[in-house]
Every structure is written in structure tokens, then in C-alpha cells.
Amino acid sequence: MSDLLERLRGRGWRMTAQRRVVAEVLDGEHVHLTADEVHARAVAKLPEISRATVYNTLGELVSLGEVIEVSTDKRAKRYDPNAHRPHQHLVCGQCGAIRDVHPSGNPLADLPDTERFGFTISDVEVTYRGVCPNCAGA
Amino acid sequence: MSDLLERLRGRGWRMTAQRRVVAEVLDGEHVHLTADEVHARAVAKLPEISRATVYNTLGELVSLGEVIEVSTDKRAKRYDPNAHRPHQHLVCGQCGAIRDVHPSGNPLADLPDTERFGFTISDVEVTYRGVCPNCAGA
DNA sequence: ACTTGACTTAGACATTGTCTATCGTAGGAT
DNA sequence: ATCCTACGATAGACAATGTCTAAGTCAAGT
CATH class of the missing domain: 1.10.10.10 (Winged helix-like DNA-binding domain superfamily/Winged helix DNA-binding domain)
Known part of the structure; x- marks a missing residue:
């Protein structure tokens, strides 16, 4: 550890x-x-x-x-603490549970140059929101 | 208005x-x-x-x-207030400026089923972080 | 115009985070 | 091994943001 x-x-x-x-x-x-x-x-x-x-x-x-x-x-x-593997988060809107998930592509690529307004982009933060199986079942 | x-x-x-x-x-x-x-x-x-x-x-x-x-x-x-057109945000880490940007694809599609852990996903929140032209120029 | 329940108010309270002045201590120097 | 000193820890005040309550006010239907 x-x-x-x-x-x-x-x-x-x-x-x-x-x-x-x-x-x-x-x-x-x-x-x-x-x-x-x-x-x-x-x-x-x-x-x-x-x-x-x-x-x-x-x-x-x-x-x-x-x-x-x-x-x-x-x-x-x-x-x-899981800072060394890039990952995103999946959040349950009801109970607040959070899971780490791993993206398939590079989300940075999803933003075309025409939408960057001259910014130098260094990072993307992606949060999926939904309902976890536990809360959905209840 | x-x-x-x-x-x-x-x-x-x-x-x-x-x-x-x-x-x-x-x-x-x-x-x-x-x-x-x-x-x-x-x-x-x-x-x-x-x-x-x-x-x-x-x-x-x-x-x-x-x-x-x-x-x-x-x-x-x-x-x-711009709730009726789906969009994402571009934030300057130095001055805090925020711009609305419009994604090219559907970010929901970037999360494979195997990474959904049974969640019913309803929304994605994407925030690009970087430095705006103003702050970069200074 | 009257009535009623929804809306507003002021301010106390709660939560989260930051700062300061003082004290303690890790780790290098002797 | 002991001492020094700068860096870290502490308690508690303070700040920023948000929530709640009890009492007063008012929009809108009758």
C-alpha cells in the first residue's frame, strides 16, 4: 500500500x-x-x-x-486517490454513489478547434449522471 | 426576452x-x-x-x-440560463472565465456498456479546463 | 373585495473551507 | 546523542455559501 x-x-x-x-x-x-x-x-x-x-x-x-x-x-x-490512471466518474443522482469509469476514447478530441476560442486546453473532466442499479431496483 | x-x-x-x-x-x-x-x-x-x-x-x-x-x-x-441547447463548458484555470461550447458528437456514446455497471445514465457533464487567450498572452 | 395558501422576509443556523498566531517536532548539523 | 531551526501542526476565529424557520404579505381564484 x-x-x-x-x-x-x-x-x-x-x-x-x-x-x-x-x-x-x-x-x-x-x-x-x-x-x-x-x-x-x-x-x-x-x-x-x-x-x-x-x-x-x-x-x-x-x-x-x-x-x-x-x-x-x-x-x-x-x-x-486514483490519480495515476485517467478516469471519469459515474454518479448516482439518488444515493450519491460514485464509480470510477474508463473512457473508450480521448474526450479531448471531441472538442473541435473551432470551439476552442483560443484556449489552451489541458484537461477534461467528465461526469456521467444517472441512477445506480440499487436505487433503480428499489 | x-x-x-x-x-x-x-x-x-x-x-x-x-x-x-x-x-x-x-x-x-x-x-x-x-x-x-x-x-x-x-x-x-x-x-x-x-x-x-x-x-x-x-x-x-x-x-x-x-x-x-x-x-x-x-x-x-x-x-x-442556456438550458435548452445541450452544451459544455470551457473554463480558464487562471481567471475563471467560462465559455459555452458545443460538442461535436454525443458524449454519452463514449461510455461503453461494460463501463456502465448497470447504471441508467441520463446525463453527462463535460468541463474542459485550460488557459484562455487573455491569460496566456499576459 | 375577500380568502387562502403559496410566496417572501430577516435572520439564525449549518456546512465547508481558510487563515493566523503559537507551539511542537523532523531531520540535519554538531 | 543532543541541539537547532525551519517547517509542520494546532485551536479556534473567521469567511463564504447555502438552508431553515416563524411570521408577515400578497397573487389569484371566488
Whole structure:
């Protein structure tokens, strides 16, 4: 599991108990946690950890490109540790479940030059919305 | 400009000064305003209008499918009155400028069945991120 | 014009995120 | 091994955005 910790150490990250805990939380379960959920899980492992530290650490991980911020939900940002394989998200509008999915083509190619208005495009974010089998069945 | 107002009236919307003002603000400029910006512009036309009413009215317009909620920016939701032509957004990461763009194909088709996990997909949200000519030039 | 239920209001409250001043500590230097 | 120091952590205030409530107001049907 510690590929993440290894990489961070390799980048000269100063390793602290708090940062380790946050990294472990993210690395442990490949779900999409909100900052507060990360905080809650971190507190379980290290009760003194503060909210600010979790936010700071998450922000640093995002800057380092180790995790991705997603805002599928209109409320809080979520953090996706699966940053090394480009992927998109499939969101259930009822229960809020999120799945990672992998596109067939390159979505960047779908935008013709005439629609780029001189922008230099670096990234595309694609979110499919629908209803998951669970919610549809009920 | 009052296609919007017409449609709303036709749907049995109870027409009040506040709702008219909010609808006019959205219908007037085809930009992507935050709820607070809508409120500010509404106050300019009708000083007594309250924040709650603006939020309520925006929520209703979204439910009715007359405007779309977009969260390109990580902060506030933005409201896009251009709900009747499917489109996507192009966002400048530096200045936050947002442009509507029109896709060449149907992005829904890009997700193979094997990646749908039983979801019934109803919508795709695509956001291209990059740098606008203005910011790139500077 | 009257009545009624839907709409509006002000402001408290909730949630999420940021900032600051202070304290603690990881890791290099000695 | 111990000390130093700069970087990180902390608590809690603050800010931004959004939601809720209780009471007052008004559009529209009768």
C-alpha cells in the first residue's frame, strides 16, 4: 500500500505522523471521501489531528498530483486517490454513489478547434449522471 | 426576452415581482452567475428582495429545467440560463472565465456498456479546463 | 373585495473551507 | 546523542455559501 508514502518521501516530503495518517486513509480505501470524512478516519487513527492539517495535507497531495479533487456532489469536494490512471466518474443522482469509469476514447478530441476560442486546453473532466442499479431496483 | 417568463406563466407559476426579477436577471445576460451575483443584480432592480428568495427561485428554476446548475469553480454553484441547447463548458484555470461550447458528437456514446455497471445514465457533464487567450498572452 | 395558501422576509443556523498566531517536532548539523 | 531551526501542526476565529424557520404579505381564484 505504501507506494504513495514512498513517492512522497522520495519527493522530499517531510514525513509526520499526521501526513502519514492522511496518506494512509486515502491509500487504504479507494473510495471518494470528502475532507471531513478523511478527517474523521484520520482522527480514528490519531486523535489529536486537527482539521486544518487535514485540509492542508489534502491540498498538498492535490498539488503534488497524487490525488484528484472531484466535485461530483454540489456540496463538498471529494478526494480521489486514483490519480495515476485517467478516469471519469459515474454518479448516482439518488444515493450519491460514485464509480470510477474508463473512457473508450480521448474526450479531448471531441472538442473541435473551432470551439476552442483560443484556449489552451489541458484537461477534461467528465461526469456521467444517472441512477445506480440499487436505487433503480428499489 | 420573455420566452422564459412566458413558459413559467404557462406552467402555472405564481408570478411575483421577486421571481420576475430573478428570471430577468438570468435571461438578460447569458453569463454564468453565482447565486450571490444573481442576488446582487436582483437587489439592484428590487431592493427588498431577500437572499432566501433568490436561492429558492433559482432552485425552482433548476427543478423546472429552465436553468442548469454548474460547478466549474470549486466555490459557488453557477447558474446557466442556456438550458435548452445541450452544451459544455470551457473554463480558464487562471481567471475563471467560462465559455459555452458545443460538442461535436454525443458524449454519452463514449461510455461503453461494460463501463456502465448497470447504471441508467441520463446525463453527462463535460468541463474542459485550460488557459484562455487573455491569460496566456499576459 | 375577500380568502387562502403559496410566496417572501430577516435572520439564525449549518456546512465547508481558510487563515493566523503559537507551539511542537523532523531531520540535519554538531 | 543532543541541539537547532525551519517547517509542520494546532485551536479556534473567521469567511463564504447555502438552508431553515416563524411570521408577515400578497397573487389569484371566488
